[in-house]
Amino acid sequence: MAVLASSCTKDGDTVWVDDSVVNDDRDAVVFVYSSEQLGDLTYNDEIYRGVAAAARANDLWLQLELLSDTSHLSLRDQIEILLWTQNMDYDDSRTLIVWCNDNYEPIYKSLDNLLTENPRVTHLVVESNDTTLAVNTMSFCLYGAAYQAGSSVAEAMTDVANVVLVGDDSPDVVQGFRQGLSDASRKVISSTIALSRNGGYNLADSTYRLAYTLDESCQMVVPLCAEVAQGLTRYNREYAGSFYTVGINADMRPYSARVPMSMTKNFASAIQDWIGRWARGEEQEPHQVYGLESGYCSLVISADYQSLLFSVTEQTKDLAIQKEKQYLGR
Numbered sequence: 054m055a056v057l058a059s060s061c062t063k064d065g066d067t068v069w070v071d072d073s074v075v076n077d078d079r080d081a082v083v084f085v086y087s088s089e090q091l092g093d094l095t096y097n098d099e100i101y102r103g104v105a106a107a108a109r110a111n112d113l114w115l116q117l118e119l120l121s122d123t124s125h126l127s128l129r130d131q132i133e134i135l136l137w138t139q140n141m142d143y144d145d146s147r148t149l150i151v152w153c154n155d156n157y158e159p160i161y162k163s164l165d166n167l168l169t170e171n172p173r174v175t176h177l178v179v180e181s182n183d184t185t186l187a188v189n190t191m192s193f194c195l196y197g198a199a200y201q202a203g204s205s206v207a208e209a210m211t212d213v214a215n216v217v218l219v220g221d222d223s224p225d226v227v228q229g230f231r232q233g234l235s236d237a238s239r240k241v242i243s244s245t246i247a248l249s250r251n252g253g254y255n256l257a258d259s260t261y262r263l264a265y266t267l268d269e270s271c272q273m274v275v276p277l278c279a280e281v282a283q284g285l286t287r288y289n290r291e292y293a294g295s296f297y298t299v300g301i302n303a304d305m306r307p308y309s310a311r312v313p314m315s316m317t318k319n320f321a322s323a324i325q326d327w328i329g330r331w332a333r334g335e336e337q338e339p340h341q342v343y344g345l346e347s348g349y350c351s352l353v354i355s356a357d358y359q360s361l362l363f364s365v366t367e368q369t370k371d372l373a374i375q376k377e378k379q380y381l382g383r
Contacts, residue, residue, distance in 0.1 A: 103324030111332035136167040196229035197345025197377035198316040203233025220277025260284025
């Protein structure tokens with residue numbers, strides 16, 4: 054197992070290797086992340102929690118690799134050096150590299166020779182839907198959980214007549230939630246507001262400012278990413294009687310009393326289980342999509358809303374799984 058030292062020179066293709074770990078013959082797991090990713094309390098931290106738990110449970114040597122936008126090297130160069138060092142032959146141990154950022158997909162494709170050069174090095178890209186990559190991918194689908202959420206709102210939350218979905222992307226959430234509303238016995242109006250990360254502004258702050266307008270026109274807001282949810286729950290905390298917010302990706306009950314339910318992705322458990330199978334040498338499907346049936350995605354009902362929503366949520370679970378399979382083309 055090779056480790057990048059604190060300095061490396063691309064011009065001379067020189068890489069400094071830390072000899073102290075060369076003699077460690079344990080299998081290793083490398084967690085690769087970008088600047089400002091760790092500490093987000095949701096997506097990246099959950100992935101790291103699963104990686105760290107798997108390393109402890111399977112006696113793996115754990116290494117963290119930061120790919121920084123502020124480095125004197127380009128991200129492509131940093132990835133190329135990382136892959137080159139991991140492909141160096143030192144012993145018979147295996148290495149798993151976990152990439153938590155699918156934004157690197159174009160670089161993976163251009164460096165696929167390095168990705169597959171060493172048969173003892175395995176790669177896992179989290180939240181990638183690109184089945185053409187020459188590496189393992191894992192993604193999570195919230196269609197089923199969103200279907201349950203839409204059905205529950207329409208059937209049980211009679212004080213909700215208008216719902217707004219806010220963000221850009223997450224078609225699984227948009228289509229699942231709307232289908233759940235459509236199939237219910239009570240009709241609820243839904244609309245979508247596009248709010249993009251590409252504007253160069255803080256998405257949570259932009260959502261918080263938008264929340265004043267939303268509070269006048271709807272009774273529930275469904276965020277399409279965690280940053281939007283942060284702005285909504287901040288508004289909820291400051292205005293106790295404001296709209297309901299549906300949590301996304303993580304259980305957001307602790308952040309607001311106005312969160313009746315959360316559509317969750319259990320990144321930590323899914324990744325810990327995947328790494329455990331890899332550590333045991335078990336064969337796995339190279340491109341996996343986890344939905345409601347897998348148990349890694351779910352609709353979590355907040356404690357204060359259990360009596361109102363739990364039974365209708367359970368009644369729609371089988372149908373939600375069936376609808377999700379149709380959405381995924383299974």
